Amino acid sequence: MKVLRTIGVLAAGLGLLGAWGTTAQAETRVTLKSAKSASSYYQMAAQFAEATKTGTKGDIIVTVEESQGSVQNVMEASVRPGNYMFTSPPALVASAQAGTGPFKGRPTDKFADVRALFPIPSLTMHFVARADRGINSFADLEGKTVLLGKGSFGAKEGEKYLELFGLNDKVKLASAELSNAVSALKNGQIDAFVTAGSWPAPNVIEAAAGMDVKVLSLSDDQIAKTGRDLAVIPAGTYSGQTDDIHTSSLSVIAYATTAMDDDTAYALTKTYWGQKAKMGQDAQWWKGVTPEMLANIKGKIHPGALRYYAEAGFPVRDDQK
Template sequence: MKSLISAIALTVIAFQPGVAMSNEFVTFGASDSGGTYGVIAAAVSKVANVSDGDLNVSVEATVGGGRGNVRLLSKERLTFGLATVADAVNGYRGTGAFEDSKAENLRTVMLGPDLPFHLMVRADSDISSPADLKGKRLVSASAGNALTFVPGGLSGYGLDKDSYTITQLSGAEAVETFRDGRVDAYANFNFMPSANLSDLATSIDIRILGFDPEKLAELIKSVEMFNESTIPAGTYPGQTDDINVPGIAVGIFTTDSVSDDVVYALTKAVMESNAEMKEMHSMAGTLTKERQGRMLKAGRIIPPLHPGALRYYKEIGLN
Protein backbone atom coordinates (compact mmCIF):
# COMPACT_ATOMS: atom_id res chain seq x y z
CA MET A 1 0.00 0.00 0.00
CA LYS A 2 2.83 2.40 0.87
CA SER A 3 4.40 1.68 -2.52
CA LEU A 4 1.12 2.42 -4.27
CA ILE A 5 0.66 5.70 -2.38
CA SER A 6 4.24 6.72 -3.20
CA ALA A 7 3.71 5.96 -6.89
CA ILE A 8 0.50 8.01 -6.97
CA ALA A 9 2.23 10.91 -5.20
CA LEU A 10 5.08 10.90 -7.71
CA THR A 11 2.61 10.85 -10.59
CA VAL A 12 0.72 13.84 -9.19
CA ILE A 13 3.95 15.80 -8.68
CA ALA A 14 5.16 14.98 -12.17
CA PHE A 15 2.06 16.39 -13.79
CA GLN A 16 1.68 19.54 -11.73
CA PRO A 17 1.78 22.53 -14.13
CA GLY A 18 4.56 24.27 -12.23
CA VAL A 19 6.91 21.29 -12.09
CA ALA A 20 9.43 20.85 -14.91
CA MET A 21 9.55 17.45 -16.56
CA SER A 22 12.91 16.20 -17.78
CA ASN A 23 13.25 15.83 -21.56
CA GLU A 24 9.61 16.73 -22.19
CA PHE A 25 8.45 16.09 -25.76
CA VAL A 26 6.97 19.18 -27.42
CA THR A 27 5.87 19.93 -30.97
CA PHE A 28 6.79 23.06 -32.91
CA GLY A 29 4.72 24.05 -35.96
CA ALA A 30 6.65 25.45 -38.94
CA SER A 31 5.00 25.14 -42.37
CA ASP A 32 4.53 22.63 -45.16
CA SER A 33 6.64 24.59 -47.63
CA GLY A 34 9.82 24.90 -45.59
CA GLY A 35 11.24 28.32 -46.41
CA THR A 36 11.99 30.85 -43.68
CA TYR A 37 9.53 29.36 -41.19
CA GLY A 38 11.27 26.02 -41.64
CA VAL A 39 14.78 27.31 -40.95
CA ILE A 40 13.64 29.34 -37.93
CA ALA A 41 11.88 26.29 -36.50
CA ALA A 42 14.94 24.11 -37.12
CA ALA A 43 17.18 26.62 -35.35
CA VAL A 44 14.85 26.83 -32.34
CA SER A 45 14.66 23.05 -32.16
CA LYS A 46 18.43 22.66 -32.30
CA VAL A 47 19.26 25.10 -29.49
CA ALA A 48 16.35 23.95 -27.29
CA ASN A 49 17.26 20.28 -27.61
CA VAL A 50 20.86 20.82 -26.49
CA SER A 51 20.20 23.38 -23.74
CA ASP A 52 19.60 21.62 -20.40
CA GLY A 53 17.98 18.42 -21.56
CA ASP A 54 14.57 19.65 -20.40
CA LEU A 55 12.95 19.65 -23.83
CA ASN A 56 12.73 17.36 -26.83
CA VAL A 57 11.44 19.63 -29.60
CA SER A 58 10.02 18.06 -32.75
CA VAL A 59 9.46 20.35 -35.75
CA GLU A 60 6.15 19.64 -37.49
CA ALA A 61 5.55 20.37 -41.19
CA THR A 62 2.09 21.90 -40.83
CA VAL A 63 -0.36 22.92 -43.54
CA GLY A 64 -1.40 26.53 -44.07
CA GLY A 65 1.63 28.34 -42.69
CA GLY A 66 1.12 30.61 -39.68
CA ARG A 67 -2.64 30.65 -40.07
CA GLY A 68 -2.68 26.86 -39.98
CA ASN A 69 -0.46 26.89 -36.89
CA VAL A 70 -2.88 29.21 -35.07
CA ARG A 71 -5.73 26.81 -35.84
CA LEU A 72 -3.71 23.82 -34.60
CA LEU A 73 -2.68 25.68 -31.45
CA SER A 74 -6.30 26.62 -30.75
CA LYS A 75 -7.14 22.89 -30.83
CA GLU A 76 -4.05 22.14 -28.70
CA ARG A 77 -2.55 19.94 -31.40
CA LEU A 78 0.76 21.83 -31.20
CA THR A 79 2.83 23.00 -28.24
CA PHE A 80 4.41 25.94 -30.08
CA GLY A 81 4.00 27.43 -33.53
CA LEU A 82 5.23 30.23 -35.77
CA ALA A 83 2.75 32.78 -37.07
CA THR A 84 2.48 36.43 -37.97
CA VAL A 85 1.15 38.77 -35.31
CA ALA A 86 -1.70 39.50 -37.73
CA ASP A 87 -2.86 35.87 -37.74
CA ALA A 88 -2.32 35.56 -33.98
CA VAL A 89 -4.32 38.72 -33.26
CA ASN A 90 -7.15 37.66 -35.57
CA GLY A 91 -7.16 34.18 -34.04
CA TYR A 92 -7.23 35.49 -30.48
CA ARG A 93 -9.99 38.01 -31.24
CA GLY A 94 -11.98 35.74 -33.56
CA THR A 95 -11.79 38.20 -36.45
CA GLY A 96 -10.83 37.98 -40.13
CA ALA A 97 -10.23 34.36 -41.16
CA PHE A 98 -10.99 33.21 -37.60
CA GLU A 99 -14.55 34.47 -37.21
CA ASP A 100 -15.74 30.88 -36.79
CA SER A 101 -12.75 29.58 -34.80
CA LYS A 102 -11.73 31.98 -32.05
CA ALA A 103 -8.47 31.02 -30.31
CA GLU A 104 -8.77 32.63 -26.87
CA ASN A 105 -6.25 30.13 -25.48
CA LEU A 106 -3.43 31.58 -27.63
CA ARG A 107 -0.44 33.11 -25.81
CA THR A 108 2.66 34.99 -27.01
CA VAL A 109 6.15 33.64 -26.29
CA MET A 110 8.43 35.95 -28.31
CA LEU A 111 8.62 38.05 -31.45
CA GLY A 112 11.19 37.68 -34.21
CA PRO A 113 11.64 38.97 -37.75
CA ASP A 114 9.48 41.55 -39.46
CA LEU A 115 7.70 41.26 -42.76
CA PRO A 116 8.14 44.85 -44.04
CA PHE A 117 5.66 46.25 -46.56
CA HIS A 118 7.32 45.96 -49.97
CA LEU A 119 5.49 48.47 -52.15
CA MET A 120 7.43 48.55 -55.42
CA VAL A 121 6.97 50.55 -58.61
CA ARG A 122 9.14 51.00 -61.69
CA ALA A 123 11.75 53.73 -61.35
CA ASP A 124 10.15 55.73 -64.19
CA SER A 125 6.63 55.45 -62.74
CA ASP A 126 4.70 58.62 -61.88
CA ILE A 127 3.67 56.94 -58.60
CA SER A 128 5.67 58.65 -55.85
CA SER A 129 3.56 57.88 -52.76
CA PRO A 130 1.12 55.19 -51.61
CA ALA A 131 -1.60 57.82 -52.09
CA ASP A 132 -0.92 57.71 -55.85
CA LEU A 133 -2.10 54.08 -56.03
CA LYS A 134 -5.71 55.18 -56.30
CA GLY A 135 -7.14 53.66 -59.48
CA LYS A 136 -4.00 51.57 -60.08
CA ARG A 137 -3.44 47.84 -60.62
CA LEU A 138 -1.56 45.96 -57.90
CA VAL A 139 -0.29 42.40 -57.61
CA SER A 140 0.30 40.50 -54.38
CA ALA A 141 1.85 37.13 -53.57
CA SER A 142 -0.59 35.56 -51.10
CA ALA A 143 -4.25 35.55 -50.14
CA GLY A 144 -3.45 36.96 -46.71
CA ASN A 145 -1.64 39.88 -48.30
CA ALA A 146 -4.24 40.57 -50.99
CA LEU A 147 -7.25 40.31 -48.69
CA THR A 148 -5.97 41.68 -45.38
CA PHE A 149 -2.39 42.93 -45.03
CA VAL A 150 -2.07 45.16 -48.12
CA PRO A 151 -5.52 46.78 -47.68
CA GLY A 152 -4.65 47.35 -44.03
CA GLY A 153 -1.38 49.04 -44.95
CA LEU A 154 -2.89 51.23 -47.66
CA SER A 155 -5.67 52.33 -45.31
CA GLY A 156 -3.00 54.56 -43.77
CA TYR A 157 -3.36 56.74 -46.86
CA GLY A 158 -7.14 56.67 -46.89
CA LEU A 159 -7.37 54.01 -49.60
CA ASP A 160 -10.04 51.34 -49.26
CA LYS A 161 -10.38 48.12 -51.25
CA ASP A 162 -12.44 49.89 -53.91
CA SER A 163 -9.67 52.43 -54.54
CA TYR A 164 -7.50 50.03 -56.58
CA THR A 165 -7.53 46.53 -58.05
CA ILE A 166 -5.34 43.83 -56.58
CA THR A 167 -4.56 40.41 -58.04
CA GLN A 168 -3.25 37.52 -55.97
CA LEU A 169 -0.69 35.20 -57.59
CA SER A 170 2.12 32.95 -56.40
CA GLY A 171 5.37 34.65 -55.38
CA ALA A 172 7.21 34.06 -58.66
CA GLU A 173 4.13 34.80 -60.79
CA ALA A 174 3.49 38.07 -58.95
CA VAL A 175 7.05 39.24 -59.60
CA GLU A 176 6.87 38.27 -63.28
CA THR A 177 3.55 40.06 -63.71
CA PHE A 178 5.08 43.24 -62.30
CA ARG A 179 8.29 42.82 -64.32
CA ASP A 180 6.28 42.48 -67.54
CA GLY A 181 4.40 45.73 -66.89
CA ARG A 182 0.97 44.14 -66.58
CA VAL A 183 0.38 45.92 -63.25
CA ASP A 184 1.44 49.26 -61.80
CA ALA A 185 2.84 48.09 -58.46
CA TYR A 186 3.94 45.05 -56.49
CA ALA A 187 2.48 45.08 -52.96
CA ASN A 188 3.38 42.43 -50.39
CA PHE A 189 4.61 42.01 -46.82
CA ASN A 190 7.80 39.96 -47.36
CA PHE A 191 10.75 38.65 -45.43
CA MET A 192 13.82 40.57 -46.55
CA PRO A 193 15.80 40.32 -48.62
CA SER A 194 13.44 38.42 -50.90
CA ALA A 195 15.32 36.40 -53.52
CA ASN A 196 12.55 37.02 -56.07
CA LEU A 197 12.65 40.77 -55.47
CA SER A 198 16.45 40.90 -55.51
CA ASP A 199 16.37 39.20 -58.90
CA LEU A 200 13.68 41.63 -60.05
CA ALA A 201 15.75 44.65 -59.01
CA THR A 202 18.72 43.41 -61.04
CA SER A 203 16.62 43.11 -64.21
CA ILE A 204 14.66 46.41 -64.06
CA ASP A 205 15.06 49.67 -62.16
CA ILE A 206 12.60 49.85 -59.28
CA ARG A 207 11.65 52.17 -56.43
CA ILE A 208 10.28 51.15 -53.04
CA LEU A 209 7.66 53.52 -51.65
CA GLY A 210 8.11 54.63 -48.07
CA PHE A 211 5.56 55.98 -45.62
CA ASP A 212 5.32 59.51 -44.30
CA PRO A 213 6.38 59.39 -40.60
CA GLU A 214 3.13 60.88 -39.32
CA LYS A 215 0.95 58.59 -41.41
CA LEU A 216 3.03 55.59 -40.36
CA ALA A 217 2.71 56.47 -36.67
CA GLU A 218 -1.05 56.92 -37.00
CA LEU A 219 -1.45 53.62 -38.87
CA ILE A 220 0.50 51.70 -36.21
CA LYS A 221 -1.58 53.34 -33.50
CA SER A 222 -4.87 52.40 -35.15
CA VAL A 223 -4.11 48.92 -36.58
CA GLU A 224 -2.67 46.62 -33.92
CA MET A 225 -1.11 44.07 -36.28
CA PHE A 226 1.41 46.63 -37.59
CA ASN A 227 4.68 47.92 -36.17
CA GLU A 228 7.28 50.33 -37.51
CA SER A 229 9.73 48.58 -39.80
CA THR A 230 12.65 49.56 -42.01
CA ILE A 231 14.02 48.18 -45.26
CA PRO A 232 17.69 49.15 -44.79
CA ALA A 233 19.65 50.83 -47.58
CA GLY A 234 21.34 48.26 -49.79
CA THR A 235 18.79 45.52 -49.16
CA TYR A 236 18.00 45.52 -52.88
CA PRO A 237 20.11 46.54 -55.90
CA GLY A 238 19.86 50.27 -56.53
CA GLN A 239 18.31 51.02 -53.11
CA THR A 240 20.41 53.79 -51.56
CA ASP A 241 18.22 54.91 -48.63
CA ASP A 242 16.55 53.36 -45.60
CA ILE A 243 12.82 53.05 -46.26
CA ASN A 244 10.37 53.25 -43.35
CA VAL A 245 7.21 51.21 -43.78
CA PRO A 246 4.66 49.29 -41.72
CA GLY A 247 5.72 45.77 -40.86
CA ILE A 248 4.14 42.64 -39.45
CA ALA A 249 6.18 40.67 -36.94
CA VAL A 250 6.51 36.90 -36.96
CA GLY A 251 6.46 35.32 -33.53
CA ILE A 252 6.42 32.10 -31.55
CA PHE A 253 3.07 31.37 -29.93
CA THR A 254 1.73 28.73 -27.56
CA THR A 255 -1.42 28.15 -25.48
CA ASP A 256 -2.45 28.77 -21.89
CA SER A 257 -2.48 25.01 -21.21
CA VAL A 258 1.28 24.63 -21.75
CA SER A 259 3.15 24.69 -18.44
CA ASP A 260 5.14 27.72 -17.33
CA ASP A 261 8.26 25.56 -17.02
CA VAL A 262 8.10 24.31 -20.60
CA VAL A 263 7.63 27.83 -22.01
CA TYR A 264 10.33 29.19 -19.71
CA ALA A 265 12.78 26.49 -20.86
CA LEU A 266 12.21 27.19 -24.56
CA THR A 267 12.36 30.97 -24.06
CA LYS A 268 15.62 30.74 -22.13
CA ALA A 269 17.20 28.36 -24.65
CA VAL A 270 16.44 30.67 -27.58
CA MET A 271 17.33 33.93 -25.84
CA GLU A 272 20.68 32.62 -24.60
CA SER A 273 21.71 31.02 -27.91
CA ASN A 274 21.48 34.01 -30.24
CA ALA A 275 24.96 33.58 -31.72
CA GLU A 276 24.20 29.98 -32.73
CA MET A 277 20.76 30.96 -34.03
CA LYS A 278 22.24 33.73 -36.18
CA GLU A 279 24.82 31.35 -37.65
CA MET A 280 22.01 29.04 -38.76
CA HIS A 281 19.95 31.80 -40.43
CA SER A 282 19.78 35.60 -40.24
CA MET A 283 16.03 35.52 -39.59
CA ALA A 284 16.50 33.10 -36.68
CA GLY A 285 19.05 35.57 -35.32
CA THR A 286 16.32 38.21 -34.88
CA LEU A 287 14.93 36.32 -31.86
CA THR A 288 16.91 38.46 -29.42
CA LYS A 289 16.58 39.88 -25.91
CA GLU A 290 16.62 43.37 -27.42
CA ARG A 291 13.69 42.50 -29.68
CA GLN A 292 11.66 41.27 -26.71
CA GLY A 293 12.59 44.41 -24.77
CA ARG A 294 11.08 46.54 -27.54
CA MET A 295 8.00 44.32 -27.53
CA LEU A 296 7.50 44.78 -23.79
CA LYS A 297 8.17 48.52 -23.98
CA ALA A 298 5.58 48.95 -26.73
CA GLY A 299 3.04 47.34 -24.41
CA ARG A 300 0.81 45.96 -27.18
CA ILE A 301 1.23 42.22 -26.68
CA ILE A 302 -1.72 40.47 -28.27
CA PRO A 303 -2.31 37.60 -27.59
CA PRO A 304 -1.21 38.04 -23.95
CA LEU A 305 2.31 37.03 -22.94
CA HIS A 306 2.59 33.51 -21.51
CA PRO A 307 3.60 33.56 -17.79
CA GLY A 308 6.52 31.21 -18.49
CA ALA A 309 8.01 33.65 -21.01
CA LEU A 310 7.32 36.59 -18.71
CA ARG A 311 9.17 34.80 -15.90
CA TYR A 312 12.33 34.63 -17.99
CA TYR A 313 12.06 38.22 -19.22
CA LYS A 314 11.71 39.46 -15.63
CA GLU A 315 14.77 37.43 -14.62
CA ILE A 316 16.91 39.30 -17.16
CA GLY A 317 15.46 42.69 -16.28
CA LEU A 318 12.94 43.12 -19.09
CA ASN A 319 9.96 44.38 -17.11
Protein backbone atom coordinates in the same frame (compact mmCIF):
# COMPACT_ATOMS: atom_id res chain seq x y z
CA MET B 1 30.86 -17.63 -7.95
CA LYS B 2 28.32 -18.22 -10.76
CA VAL B 3 25.57 -16.73 -8.59
CA LEU B 4 27.68 -13.65 -7.79
CA ARG B 5 28.46 -13.13 -11.49
CA THR B 6 24.73 -13.32 -12.32
CA ILE B 7 23.88 -10.79 -9.62
CA GLY B 8 26.63 -8.51 -10.98
CA VAL B 9 25.25 -8.71 -14.52
CA LEU B 10 21.74 -7.99 -13.28
CA ALA B 11 22.97 -5.05 -11.23
CA ALA B 12 24.87 -3.65 -14.18
CA GLY B 13 21.79 -4.04 -16.36
CA LEU B 14 19.61 -2.31 -13.81
CA GLY B 15 22.20 0.46 -13.53
CA LEU B 16 22.13 1.02 -17.29
CA LEU B 17 18.34 1.00 -17.25
CA GLY B 18 18.35 3.52 -14.43
CA ALA B 19 20.79 5.77 -16.30
CA TRP B 20 18.68 5.53 -19.49
CA GLY B 21 15.57 6.33 -17.50
CA THR B 22 17.21 9.41 -16.01
CA THR B 23 18.23 10.62 -19.48
CA ALA B 24 14.74 10.02 -20.85
CA GLN B 25 13.20 11.97 -18.01
CA ALA B 26 15.67 14.82 -18.46
CA GLU B 27 14.83 15.19 -22.15
CA THR B 28 11.85 17.49 -22.66
CA ARG B 29 9.81 17.16 -25.85
CA VAL B 30 7.94 20.08 -27.37
CA THR B 31 5.56 20.09 -30.33
CA LEU B 32 5.66 23.19 -32.54
CA LYS B 33 2.71 23.68 -34.88
CA SER B 34 3.97 25.90 -37.65
CA ALA B 35 2.84 26.45 -41.24
CA LYS B 36 2.68 24.76 -44.63
CA SER B 37 5.85 22.81 -45.33
CA ALA B 38 6.70 24.91 -48.40
CA SER B 39 6.51 28.22 -46.51
CA SER B 40 9.29 30.33 -45.03
CA TYR B 41 7.63 30.00 -41.61
CA TYR B 42 8.03 26.23 -41.69
CA GLN B 43 11.73 26.78 -42.46
CA MET B 44 11.94 29.13 -39.49
CA ALA B 45 10.36 26.50 -37.25
CA ALA B 46 12.87 23.91 -38.42
CA GLN B 47 15.74 26.32 -37.75
CA PHE B 48 14.40 27.05 -34.28
CA ALA B 49 14.07 23.32 -33.56
CA GLU B 50 17.69 22.73 -34.53
CA ALA B 51 18.86 25.80 -32.57
CA THR B 52 16.98 24.58 -29.49
CA LYS B 53 18.58 21.15 -29.69
CA THR B 54 22.01 22.77 -30.00
CA GLY B 55 21.43 25.46 -27.37
CA THR B 56 20.09 23.05 -24.74
CA LYS B 57 22.57 20.28 -25.63
CA GLY B 58 19.67 18.00 -26.49
CA ASP B 59 17.75 18.58 -23.26
CA ILE B 60 14.81 19.98 -25.23
CA ILE B 61 13.73 18.40 -28.51
CA VAL B 62 11.28 20.37 -30.65
CA THR B 63 9.21 18.44 -33.19
CA VAL B 64 7.79 20.62 -35.97
CA GLU B 65 4.33 19.84 -37.30
CA GLU B 66 2.98 21.14 -40.59
CA SER B 67 -0.14 23.29 -40.40
CA GLN B 68 -2.67 24.71 -42.82
CA GLY B 69 -2.43 28.10 -41.14
CA SER B 70 -2.66 30.15 -37.99
CA VAL B 71 -6.37 29.48 -37.41
CA GLN B 72 -5.63 25.76 -37.12
CA ASN B 73 -2.67 26.49 -34.83
CA VAL B 74 -4.79 28.54 -32.42
CA MET B 75 -7.71 26.13 -32.63
CA GLU B 76 -5.54 23.22 -31.50
CA ALA B 77 -4.31 25.21 -28.49
CA SER B 78 -7.65 24.45 -26.83
CA VAL B 79 -7.17 20.68 -27.03
CA ARG B 80 -3.43 19.96 -27.16
CA PRO B 81 -1.92 19.03 -23.80
CA GLY B 82 1.49 19.77 -22.31
CA ASN B 83 4.32 21.36 -24.23
CA TYR B 84 2.42 22.62 -27.26
CA MET B 85 3.85 25.61 -29.12
CA PHE B 86 2.41 27.39 -32.14
CA THR B 87 2.83 30.52 -34.21
CA SER B 88 0.11 33.09 -34.89
CA PRO B 89 -0.55 36.80 -35.30
CA PRO B 90 -1.60 38.27 -31.91
CA ALA B 91 -4.97 39.47 -33.26
CA LEU B 92 -6.01 35.90 -34.02
CA VAL B 93 -5.31 34.79 -30.45
CA ALA B 94 -7.31 37.76 -29.19
CA SER B 95 -10.15 36.73 -31.50
CA ALA B 96 -10.12 33.19 -30.08
CA GLN B 97 -10.16 34.50 -26.51
CA ALA B 98 -13.11 36.76 -27.37
CA GLY B 99 -14.97 34.07 -29.32
CA THR B 100 -15.16 36.17 -32.49
CA GLY B 101 -14.27 35.70 -36.16
CA PRO B 102 -13.40 32.08 -37.03
CA PHE B 103 -13.80 31.16 -33.35
CA LYS B 104 -17.35 32.43 -32.99
CA GLY B 105 -19.51 30.06 -30.96
CA ARG B 106 -16.58 28.10 -29.58
CA PRO B 107 -15.83 27.87 -25.84
CA THR B 108 -13.24 30.47 -24.88
CA ASP B 109 -12.06 29.12 -21.53
CA LYS B 110 -9.19 27.05 -22.99
CA PHE B 111 -8.05 29.89 -25.25
CA ALA B 112 -7.68 32.01 -22.11
CA ASP B 113 -4.71 29.77 -21.21
CA VAL B 114 -2.65 30.87 -24.25
CA ARG B 115 0.56 32.69 -23.33
CA ALA B 116 3.16 34.39 -25.55
CA LEU B 117 6.82 33.37 -25.60
CA PHE B 118 8.66 35.53 -28.14
CA PRO B 119 8.28 37.35 -31.49
CA ILE B 120 9.46 35.77 -34.74
CA PRO B 121 9.97 37.50 -38.13
CA SER B 122 6.92 39.51 -39.15
CA LEU B 123 4.97 39.46 -42.40
CA THR B 124 6.29 42.75 -43.73
CA MET B 125 4.66 44.64 -46.60
CA HIS B 126 6.90 45.56 -49.53
CA PHE B 127 5.78 47.94 -52.28
CA VAL B 128 8.42 47.54 -54.98
CA ALA B 129 8.49 49.93 -57.96
CA ARG B 130 10.74 50.52 -60.94
CA ALA B 131 13.02 53.42 -60.09
CA ASP B 132 12.49 55.00 -63.53
CA ARG B 133 8.71 55.38 -63.15
CA GLY B 134 8.73 58.31 -60.75
CA ILE B 135 7.06 56.36 -57.95
CA ASN B 136 8.35 57.71 -54.65
CA SER B 137 5.24 57.43 -52.49
CA PHE B 138 2.06 55.38 -52.31
CA ALA B 139 0.11 58.21 -53.97
CA ASP B 140 2.44 57.99 -57.00
CA LEU B 141 0.98 54.57 -57.84
CA GLU B 142 -2.01 56.39 -59.37
CA GLY B 143 -2.25 55.57 -63.07
CA LYS B 144 0.35 52.80 -62.80
CA THR B 145 0.14 49.04 -63.37
CA VAL B 146 0.53 47.10 -60.13
CA LEU B 147 0.80 43.35 -59.56
CA LEU B 148 -0.79 42.16 -56.31
CA GLY B 149 -0.92 38.42 -56.95
CA LYS B 150 -3.82 36.29 -55.82
CA GLY B 151 -5.00 34.78 -52.56
CA SER B 152 -1.96 35.54 -50.41
CA PHE B 153 -1.83 37.75 -47.34
CA GLY B 154 0.17 40.30 -49.33
CA ALA B 155 -2.41 40.38 -52.12
CA LYS B 156 -5.32 40.87 -49.73
CA GLU B 157 -3.43 43.46 -47.72
CA GLY B 158 -2.31 45.31 -50.85
CA GLU B 159 -5.89 45.44 -52.12
CA LYS B 160 -7.01 46.78 -48.74
CA TYR B 161 -4.39 49.54 -48.84
CA LEU B 162 -5.39 50.64 -52.34
CA GLU B 163 -8.93 51.11 -51.11
CA LEU B 164 -7.85 52.62 -47.80
CA PHE B 165 -5.75 55.29 -49.52
CA GLY B 166 -8.23 56.04 -52.33
CA LEU B 167 -6.41 54.27 -55.16
CA ASN B 168 -8.56 51.20 -55.79
CA ASP B 169 -10.01 52.64 -59.04
CA LYS B 170 -6.90 54.59 -59.97
CA VAL B 171 -4.42 51.79 -60.65
CA LYS B 172 -4.44 49.01 -63.20
CA LEU B 173 -4.11 45.59 -61.57
CA ALA B 174 -2.01 43.08 -63.49
CA SER B 175 -3.64 39.66 -63.79
CA ALA B 176 -0.47 37.66 -63.17
CA GLU B 177 0.86 35.47 -60.39
CA LEU B 178 3.28 36.94 -57.86
CA SER B 179 5.88 34.39 -58.99
CA ASN B 180 6.10 36.37 -62.26
CA ALA B 181 6.51 39.75 -60.54
CA VAL B 182 10.28 40.18 -60.90
CA SER B 183 10.42 39.27 -64.58
CA ALA B 184 7.35 41.44 -65.30
CA LEU B 185 8.97 44.38 -63.50
CA LYS B 186 12.23 43.96 -65.43
CA ASN B 187 10.39 43.68 -68.75
CA GLY B 188 8.37 46.80 -68.08
CA GLN B 189 5.05 44.95 -68.11
CA ILE B 190 4.26 46.33 -64.66
CA ASP B 191 5.35 49.44 -62.78
CA ALA B 192 5.28 47.93 -59.30
CA PHE B 193 4.43 44.82 -57.31
CA VAL B 194 3.30 44.14 -53.77
CA THR B 195 4.65 41.30 -51.65
CA ALA B 196 4.58 40.34 -47.98
CA GLY B 197 7.05 38.25 -46.06
CA SER B 198 9.87 38.34 -43.59
CA TRP B 199 12.63 40.67 -44.69
CA PRO B 200 14.87 40.53 -46.57
CA ALA B 201 12.33 39.10 -49.04
CA PRO B 202 13.91 36.84 -51.71
CA ASN B 203 11.88 38.30 -54.60
CA VAL B 204 12.79 41.86 -53.56
CA ILE B 205 16.48 40.88 -53.36
CA GLU B 206 16.21 39.43 -56.87
CA ALA B 207 14.48 42.52 -58.24
CA ALA B 208 16.96 44.94 -56.65
CA ALA B 209 19.93 42.91 -57.85
CA GLY B 210 18.78 43.00 -61.48
CA MET B 211 17.62 46.62 -61.82
CA ASP B 212 17.12 49.89 -59.97
CA VAL B 213 14.04 49.68 -57.77
CA LYS B 214 12.36 51.86 -55.18
CA VAL B 215 10.85 50.15 -52.13
CA LEU B 216 8.25 52.59 -50.83
CA SER B 217 7.91 53.85 -47.30
CA LEU B 218 4.55 54.59 -45.71
CA SER B 219 3.96 57.60 -43.49
CA ASP B 220 3.22 57.16 -39.80
CA ASP B 221 -0.37 58.21 -40.49
CA GLN B 222 -0.75 55.63 -43.26
CA ILE B 223 0.65 52.87 -41.07
CA ALA B 224 -1.74 53.85 -38.28
CA LYS B 225 -4.66 53.64 -40.71
CA THR B 226 -3.71 50.11 -41.74
CA GLY B 227 -4.07 48.90 -38.15
CA ARG B 228 -0.79 47.02 -38.51
CA ASP B 229 2.53 47.33 -36.70
CA LEU B 230 5.46 49.46 -37.82
CA ALA B 231 8.38 47.67 -39.47
CA VAL B 232 11.67 49.40 -40.20
CA ILE B 233 13.85 47.79 -42.86
CA PRO B 234 17.36 49.19 -42.34
CA ALA B 235 19.22 50.98 -45.11
CA GLY B 236 21.41 48.63 -47.10
CA THR B 237 19.08 45.65 -46.73
CA TYR B 238 18.45 45.71 -50.49
CA SER B 239 20.82 46.72 -53.27
CA GLY B 240 20.66 50.48 -53.86
CA GLN B 241 18.63 51.14 -50.69
CA THR B 242 20.18 54.20 -49.04
CA ASP B 243 17.46 54.98 -46.47
CA ASP B 244 15.47 53.04 -43.90
CA ILE B 245 12.12 51.82 -45.20
CA HIS B 246 9.13 52.40 -42.91
CA THR B 247 6.30 50.05 -43.72
CA SER B 248 3.54 48.02 -42.12
CA SER B 249 3.80 44.49 -40.85
CA LEU B 250 1.71 41.73 -39.36
CA SER B 251 3.47 40.58 -36.22
CA VAL B 252 3.84 36.84 -35.68
CA ILE B 253 4.42 35.43 -32.20
CA ALA B 254 5.43 32.05 -30.83
CA TYR B 255 2.91 30.94 -28.21
CA ALA B 256 2.45 28.17 -25.66
CA THR B 257 -0.23 27.61 -23.02
CA THR B 258 -0.22 27.52 -19.24
CA ALA B 259 0.08 23.72 -19.57
CA MET B 260 3.77 24.29 -20.35
CA ASP B 261 5.76 24.50 -17.12
CA ASP B 262 7.70 27.67 -16.33
CA ASP B 263 11.14 26.05 -16.58
CA THR B 264 10.49 24.80 -20.11
CA ALA B 265 9.10 28.17 -21.23
CA TYR B 266 12.13 29.88 -19.67
CA ALA B 267 14.59 27.54 -21.40
CA LEU B 268 12.89 27.88 -24.79
CA THR B 269 12.83 31.67 -24.57
CA LYS B 270 16.40 32.00 -23.33
CA THR B 271 17.67 29.61 -25.99
CA TYR B 272 15.76 31.43 -28.74
CA TRP B 273 17.32 34.79 -27.98
CA GLY B 274 20.70 33.21 -27.31
CA GLN B 275 20.74 31.37 -30.65
CA LYS B 276 19.11 34.13 -32.73
CA ALA B 277 22.40 35.65 -33.91
CA LYS B 278 23.63 32.24 -35.04
CA MET B 279 20.35 31.56 -36.84
CA GLY B 280 20.76 34.95 -38.52
CA GLN B 281 24.05 33.81 -40.06
CA ASP B 282 22.13 31.15 -41.98
CA ALA B 283 18.92 33.11 -42.66
CA GLN B 284 18.83 36.90 -42.59
CA TRP B 285 15.17 37.12 -41.59
CA TRP B 286 16.16 36.52 -37.97
CA LYS B 287 18.11 39.79 -37.98
CA GLY B 288 14.85 41.70 -38.15
CA VAL B 289 13.71 40.44 -34.73
CA THR B 290 14.51 42.76 -31.83
CA PRO B 291 13.52 42.94 -28.14
CA GLU B 292 11.45 46.03 -28.99
CA MET B 293 9.08 43.75 -30.92
CA LEU B 294 7.80 42.45 -27.58
CA ALA B 295 5.63 45.58 -27.66
CA ASN B 296 3.59 43.95 -30.46
CA ILE B 297 2.42 41.16 -28.15
CA LYS B 298 -1.20 41.70 -27.17
CA GLY B 299 -2.14 39.69 -24.08
CA LYS B 300 -0.16 37.82 -21.46
CA ILE B 301 3.40 36.52 -21.70
CA HIS B 302 4.19 33.13 -20.17
CA PRO B 303 5.67 33.43 -16.63
CA GLY B 304 8.69 31.37 -17.69
CA ALA B 305 9.40 33.77 -20.56
CA LEU B 306 8.86 36.74 -18.24
CA ARG B 307 11.56 35.36 -15.95
CA TYR B 308 14.05 35.49 -18.81
CA TYR B 309 12.97 38.98 -19.91
CA ALA B 310 13.45 40.27 -16.36
CA GLU B 311 16.97 38.80 -16.31
CA ALA B 312 17.82 40.20 -19.75
CA GLY B 313 16.29 43.62 -19.08
CA PHE B 314 13.95 43.38 -22.08
CA PRO B 315 11.03 45.86 -22.19
CA VAL B 316 7.77 44.33 -20.95
CA ARG B 317 4.56 46.23 -20.15
CA ASP B 318 2.54 45.66 -16.99
CA ASP B 319 -0.47 44.48 -18.99
CA GLN B 320 1.69 41.69 -20.49
CA LYS B 321 2.57 40.21 -17.10
